[in-house]
Amino acid sequence: MRKYLSSLLLLILALSLVACGPGPASKDPDNDQPGDGSTDTPEEVSVEEQTLIDQDGIVIKATRLDSSWLGPELKVYIENNTDKAFTVQTRNSSVNGFMLEPVFSCDVMPGKKATGAITFAADDLEACGIDTITDLEFSFYIFNADSWNVILESDIIHVKTSAANSHKQVYNSAGVILFDTEDITIVYQGMSEDPLGLAANLYIENNSNEGITLEAMNTSVNGFMIEPAFICDVMPGKRALDTLLFYLDELDACGIEKITEIELNFHIINLETWDTIIDTEKIKIEVD
Template sequence: MKRLVGTLLFVVIALSLSGCENSKSKETTNSKTDIVSVTNSKDDNKTKNEVMGKILLEDEYAKITYAGIDRNYTDGPRINFVIENKCNQNLLIQVEDVLVDDYSTTPIFSCQVLSGKKVKDTMTLYQYVGSDSKVEKDFKLVEGKFRIMANDAKNSLLKAEPFEVNYCSSGEREKKEEKIIFDNEYAKISYIGIERNSYGGPDINIKIENKSDKTLTIQATDILVDGYMVDPKFTSDILSGDKIKAEINFINKGVSRNLKSIEGNFRITTKDNSAELLKEEPFTIAY
């Protein structure tokens, strides 16, 4: 009897030890998986780390360094800079000709820096209701010029320096497929997509570039959708040299979300009291 009890105890102890070994093996495996996850997380942030601290401009007057971005700010994405005045006069620094993913925008940025000092400042890519150039939060590229001026009564321009902040992990800009609708001496219009499920009816997304030295007004006229006349909501004003995004809206016009073709004319006029007709260009978009 004692021998039987001893044998049973030996079996129980052996099974317990085996269970402990399996448990340790599982814990080790899980630990390795966690380490791999952390490594992947670092890879995802590689692009952000490479951009952070990038010197955007350095000359005899100033040094401007990229210091991060807040994409979720209420009024629009905000880009942070550290600005150093390297010269012996007070400076006023502003931006001009700013493009976000190749679209013109008018950011809020003006910075005064005393001689020999450093400041932190922010450029806001401002968004407002009805803006044709609304900045998408996941944009990939910002480019433009820093205007370096003497901060005095004349605000004399000392230098204009180009800059670029690229968020693409590949180092190359991501471009949406564009189809040129027309390209003449006044303007270039490209088709960039359709939002079939937009509220009230489909939206046609286009890109407009003003190639002239005048502010233009562009309208869509004589529109046919699948052979039926429609009066869409579209008129766009664009400054000389600008590039903007715009939408042709078919809100509450009874247009099918499964439309197959759109045709009509783009009417190009000057935006002044004369509203001079410069050109009328026919177009067709087929799906």
């Protein structure tokens, strides 16, 4: 759930700026100017200019990896050679194998061009221990700006940086194992405070060949039934850091000042078909 709240906050902040600018006079993507933000890319790396989509009158190119006050951003150049206005967004995004939701939405009118930036929050990268970006993965979701009808859902796109062959990401999976199979691992990594409440931190690893969605079911805190804010998508071969967020007003209503015990079941389904993969047995988390 943390990634959704973080993305919502970032989106609100980003909307106060220019999320997607008009296209350059020339078709040369290099006319896109670097951002002047003060936040550096975790370690200076670069990407080669490359075409990501060239289909049905839609062209999207990655031009470079830049930095902004929010965090690193992949600059993109978009052409709309169709007769309909469309909106371009990203789905199923990851950085160095961690599921991270960027800020990105770009409207392009028929026959026009635009430049935009797929921005990843510096705080999210730091939480995942990412100090050098080696690879970005995401899919494009393109829909009619007026009717919202889907125009194109791309396959997963891979963008490698100049550090792809020289840096290896380290994954911190330390903690209390809540659920562990050959395909899926869930680890409890302690509690943290959130402006909205108290959060149980989870590390989730998906080693299966299908995307999964995790939900919390039948959840209780200190013996009181309280449903947390939690839903987590993890693509095949990826990892995620997320939280079971318990809102302060619900905790206060139950007279809970400190969480000592959490009980729940995880409901795990296929991300695409919604078919149930497994409903775990009751899991108890003892909070120090």
